[in-house]
Amino acid sequence: MHELSMADAIVKTAVDVAEKNEAQQITEVTIEIGELTLLNPEQLKFMIDVLSENTLLEGAEIKIELIPxxxxxxxxxxxxxxxxxxxxxxxxxxxxxxxxxxxxxxxxxxxxxxxxxxxxxxxxxx
Ligand SMILES: [Zn+2]
CATH class of the missing domain: 2.20.28 (Rubrerythrin, domain 2)
Structure with a gap:
């Protein structure tokens, strides 16, 4: 599924950046999604939540900005x-x-x- 692979990539990117910066916790992530990707923001958010379990991203606020x-x-x-x-x-x-x-x-x-x-x-x- 489209959203799942995107969510996976986003979680990996966020966790990677956080680890490089020696973060204890990620508090907020803002994601840009182009309209043409046809991604469903709610579904994407949900999958990020699921995939971020037991990572530095767990519990972070996920913000999604749609790009027309x-x-x-x-x-x-x-x-x-x-x-x-x-x-x-x-x-x-x-x-x-x-x-x-x-x-x-x-x-x-x-x-x-x-x-x-x-x-x-x-x-x-x-
Ligand atoms: Zn024209």
Whole structure:
């Protein structure tokens, strides 16, 4: 399942960063998800919770930021978000909202990154 492998990668990234920084605990993780990934944020969050059991990530607050699709049109040079299309918002293969051509490049919307991680250290110098 899509969400499971992403959740696994996110947990590993977060734990890895925390270990390198000698953290005792991760308190908060912010994740960016592009609209084009079609990931279900609730499901992703749930799986991160499950996978973070017995790791430094356990109990951390998981924040998810959705990144809307942005595109550039090679026909008319339109640049920006895709047009609203209530009919097929599950088919994000988009056309240019300005000229209707399909010669577009997606510049945003494929992200699935750990954006920020907040950690707690025990022996922090004041
Ligand atoms: Zn166009």
């Amino acid at each position: 699709i942005e595109l550039v049109c090679e026909s008319c040079n339109y640049e920006g978000q895709r047009g609203q299309d209530e009919l097929d918002h599950y088919v994000p293969i988009v056309k240019c909202p300005k000229c209707g051509e399909g010669a577009i490049k997606i510049i945003k919307g494929r992200e699935c990154n750990v954006k920020t991680i907040k950690i707690e250290k025990e022996d922090e110098d004041a």
